[in-house]
Ligand code: NDP
């Protein structure tokens with residue numbers, strides 16, 4: 001049997017890494033598009049790296065960018081993929097208010113560039129296309145929980161760009177009979193999550209506070225409610241969406257919702273720290289109530305969480321809760337990781353990394369720290 005060939009844009013990101021690993025285990029030849037960067041940017045996929053000087057590789061990287069259609073067309077022509085997973089994006093909602101035009105170009109028109117490349121190259125019947133759509137499309141929520149038929153109301157340049165990508169995917173499916181579909185995925189996290197997304201920011205900070213490397217965690221809207229799952233579970237659904245008889249769009253979510261504040265409490269609890277929150281709005285603080293075990297060095301009464309309004313967004317998405325019934329029925333979707341398990345895995349990884357930093361600091365080196 002000939003091996004299936006997949007092309008992943010955004011292969012250096014959180015989902016790209018899990019998906020590449022998943023497809024390689026399935027026996028695929030996996031090609032990935034990575035951006036040129038002045039520093040190495042392949043940390044998340046270094047464990048999959050194969051020496052380009054050795055024959056018979058099944059994991060191959062190409063330079064490229066979603067804003068460059070010449071590049072995308074050439075890579076797709078060379079790779080002749082059976083499946084394309086378009087995961088690349090400027091994926092940070094807050095940053096999209098700072099870089100709206102770039103976000104529109106990469107996240108919106110980027111999807112069009114790939115779809116057109118498939119068409120120009122005459123691959124409409126061969127190449128299946130997955131678009132990384134998002135629960136951010138629901139924005140100012142019109143219905144709770146949100147499902148495939150819930151109306152969209154995007155609330156950020158990121159979400160508006162992704163709305164274009166969503167509809168251009170549907171349009172190419174209907175206009176040209178392409179196998180193209182949207183995975184409307186709710187937030188999914190992991191130890192590989194970017195450090196400036198709220199979950200990773202929290203688990204990293206809690207670990208560093210416990211070890212005395214950081215005093216305080218500054219957050220924005222702690223009342224925001226999200227439906228958080230594990231990225232490892234979600235990439236399997238991305239693949240399954242491309243294995244159906246006909247292309248359809250699916251919501252992937254856990255169906256359970258927590259606040260950012262609760263996420264902080266759970267993460268601190270993993271290290272034996274109990275926090276209580278006092279005050280309201282910009283004056284809200286998180287105070288240590290008790291410390292158990294030997295993992296944390298902070299003291300009762302320490303203020304370890306504060307609000308910094310710079311993290312508020314001009315328009316916020318207050319509540320997201322997905323209804324994954326369609327995916328359960330048609331894809332056999334079962335969210336396997338609970339939020340508590342996810343938090344634990346992230347805290348354990350960040351604590352191990354903070355321990356390394358602490359050792360370096362104790363040995364007399366200046367520990368590098370960067371807050372965002
Ligand atoms: P990440 O931010 O971790 O990864 C994004 C990837 O896209 C990185 O590899 C990044 O490269 C790459 N990228 C960014 N801009 C460009 C560009 N112009 N050209 C080529 N590559 C680019 O995101 P996730 O892995 O978390 O998410 C994957 C996709 O799923 C994204 O499209 C995101 O918007 C979407 N999504 C994510 C959800 C989540 O909760 N994680 C939920 C719903 C949708 P580099 O490493 O160089 O920065």
Ligand code: GDR
Nearest residue numbers: 091093134135136186187196197198199219220221224311
């Ligand atoms: P989100 O994820 O915007 O949902 O987009 P993020 O983790 O950035 O924010 C979640 C919620 O937490 C609130 N928040 C903060 N967020 C950040 N980043 N930093 C803070 O300090 C902070 N304090 C409070 C936010 O206001 C928000 O309400 C993610 C991305 O992965 C998108 O690409 C994806 O499409 C959606 O999830 C589904």
